[in-house]
Amino acid sequence: MDIDWAALGQVFGVSLVMTVGLVGVFTLGIVGTRTSSKAGDSGPALLGRVGAYASFALCAAAVVYGIYIIAA
Amino acid sequence: MENITLLIGIVIVTALVFDFTNGFHDTANAMATTISTGALKPKTAVAMSAVLNLIGAFISVEVAATISKGLINEDSGIDPAVVLAGLVGAIIWNLLTWLAGLPSSSSHALMGGLIGATIASVGIGAVSMSAVVSKVLLPALAAPLVAGIAAMLATKLTYRITRKTEERDVAKGYRAGQIASAALVSLAHGTNDAQKTMGVITLALISGGLLGADADPPMWVIASAGIAIALGTYLGGWRIIRTMGKGLTDIRPAQGFAAQTSSAVTILASSHLGFALSTTQVCSGSIMGSGLGRKGGTVRWNTAGRMLAAWGLTLPAAGLVAAGAALLTAQGDWGVIVVTVLTVVISAAIWLASRKEPVDHTNVNDVEPVAPDTPAQLGVPPQPAVVAGVGTGTADAEAESSGPSAAAPLSSSAS
Numbered sequence: 001m002d003i004d005w006a007a008l009g010q011v012f013g014v015s016l017v018m019t020v021g022l023v024g025v026f027t028l029g030i031v032g033t034r035t036s037s038k039a040g041d042s043g044p045a046l047l048g049r050v051g052a053y054a055s056f057a058l059c060a061a062a063v064v065y066g067i068y069i070i071a072a
Numbered sequence: 073m074e075n076i077t078l079l080i081g082i083v084i085v086t087a088l089v090f091d092f093t094n095g096f097h098d099t100a101n102a103m104a105t106t107i108s109t110g111a112l113k114p115k116t117a118v119a120m121s122a123v124l125n126l127i128g129a130f131i132s133v134e135v136a137a138t139i140s141k142g143l144i145n146e147d148s149g150i151d152p153a154v155v156l157a158g159l160v161g162a163i164i165w166n167l168l169t170w171l172a173g174l175p176s177s178s179s180h181a182l183m184g185g186l187i188g189a190t191i192a193s194v195g196i197g198a199v200s201m202s203a204v205v206s207k208v209l210l211p212a213l214a215a216p217l218v219a220g221i222a223a224m225l226a227t228k229l230t231y232r233i234t235r236k237t238e239e240r241d242v243a244k245g246y247r248a249g250q251i252a253s254a255a256l257v258s259l260a261h262g263t264n265d266a267q268k269t270m271g272v273i274t275l276a277l278i279s280g281g282l283l284g285a286d287a288d289p290p291m292w293v294i295a296s297a298g299i300a301i302a303l304g305t306y307l308g309g310w311r312i313i314r315t316m317g318k319g320l321t322d323i324r325p326a327q328g329f330a331a332q333t334s335s336a337v338t339i340l341a342s343s344h345l346g347f348a349l350s351t352t353q354v355c356s357g358s359i360m361g362s363g364l365g366r367k368g369g370t371v372r373w374n375t376a377g378r379m380l381a382a383w384g385l386t387l388p389a390a391g392l393v394a395a396g397a398a399l400l401t402a403q404g405d406w407g408v409i410v411v412t413v414l415t416v417v418i419s420a421a422i423w424l425a426s427r428k429e430p431v432d433h434t435n436v437n438d439v440e441p442v443a444p445d446t447p448a449q450l451g452v453p454p455q456p457a458v459v460a461g462v463g464t465g466t467a468d469a470e471a472e473s474s475g476p477s478a479a480a481p482l483s484s485s486a487s
Contacts, residue, residue, distance in 0.1 A: 003206045007347035008214055014345065015338040016222045022337065023226035023330050027233045030245035034237060059249070066256045066336065069344050070263050071131045 022062055029055030079408055083152045083276040086159045086415070088300040091269035093166040094178040095125065095304020098265065100312040101175070101335070101355040102257040105328035107436060108317030111247035111254075114308070114433035120251075121258040122306035128262020129270075129298030152276045153401035153408065154189045159272065160415050161185030161394025165386060167422045173311035173319070173431070174382040177350035179268060180208055181390040188391025192398035204387070207348065212383055215338075215349040216357025223334035223358035227365025230326045239324070246325035253332040260339050261351055262301060269297040310431040316356065318437060319375045321363025331355075331362035353383065 032052030103117040162185035169176045190198050234242050270289040277283040335355045342349040356379060363371040400407040
């Protein structure tokens with residue numbers, strides 16, 4: 001019996017961290033655009049919008065990395 | 073190439089048919105939640121998935137024969153007749169589970185078919201039982217747990233972050249995110265599953281002496297496998313899409329996004345880190361996880377139980393059909409022809425049975441189609457825990473019954 005427990009554990013850990021991380025970051029991005037569009041162009045709203053775009057950029061990078069993994 | 077025998081020709085066609093069933097069986101993995109939350113219209117979703125399947129089949133040319141190499145010892149005399157029998161077992165199991173609307177792993181069906189055919193023709197010694205446990209049984213338990221826990225925690229997190237926000241305000245964003253993660257699942261599916269068919273065809277060509285022992289799949293094999301899986305995906309296994317999108321749990325956009333992201337990440341992590349997990353089982357697990365993650369969300373364990381039973385049966389059932397087919401194909405050309413004719417007849421019978429209660433892009437979501445952007449869709453209250461049942465309109469009554477009732481022919485024919 002040759003079960004690669006280490007690989008299974010890795011898959012579990014990576015899946016958990018990446019899923020929760022990406023979903024969390026994306027959700028922050030959505031909430032960020034939401035609050036900034038409501039509040040207009042004042043200081044904190046601008047900050048929220050920049051943060052939101054940064055979140056989406058991070059998610060886009062993750063998608064690109066995903067494509068890279070599939071193609072590699 | 074000049075002397076393709078009858079047998080090799082039939083094996084190639086059958087492999088492409090399997091590839092096609094693989095496509096329509098697994099459309100649900102990428103697109104079920106995308107369709108049920110209204111992120112994409114049903115037809116748009118399957119078209120996008122099909123295109124990405126096709127692209128996926130071409131972007132990776134890593135040798136595709138892992139499915140046959142690990143499990144079955146090739147030195148012990150695998151011949152095209154055995155491969156044919158294995159494919160027949162996998163196709164018939166795929167069609168039966170499709171009729172019942174149950175997601176089950178096409179890869180496991182193929183492995184089960186090849187194992188059954190090998191046992192019938194060569195004997196039990198040619199199959200590595202520890203490989204069966206480590207490559208099929210354990211992953212089947214691990215996949216839904218890994219993806220499910222990730223999706224559950226991610227769903228909880230989304231509801232925590234957005235607890236001060238109206239659900240309809242963020243739904244649009246989640247739907248957009250869902251499309252991206254569904255695209256990744258489709259791409260990965262094209263790469264993985266089309267390669268399995270390429271591997272099988274290549275194996276048949278090698279075993280028939282038409283290709284050298286370590287040959288890579290020829291271009292026509294890659295192209296035809298990619299096209300077959302894309303066509304199957306475009307056709308759409310609507311029955312299975314309905315079960316996964318509506319039957320297991322009620323999915324709202326935030327859950328759909330969490331589930332889909334968990335699926336994409338888990339599939340990529342498993343293929344990248346070298347612990348292969350079944351796409352179907354990963355996706356089913358993440359959908360159930362997202363159902364458990366929302367407060368007030370319920371998983372229909374009845375449907376989930378039938379699905380788990382189908383997973384357990386996949387290997388032995390496909391193996392049994394394949395073993396029977398292998399005994400026939402071993403008789404020579406007439407046996408091969410009998411198996412081919414029987415496969416066509418059985419497939420046609422299953423298709424006819426499906427026409428009694430058709431499920432297609434028009435009724436896949438059970439409820440009247442709602443335009444993706446209308447907020448009204450979010451106002452739909454949580455549905456009662458009736459299996460696959462929604463039944464809000466008159467037209468739904470007939471469409472709805474196909475899910476649960478179609479399980480009857482499955483259980484009787486499989487036992």
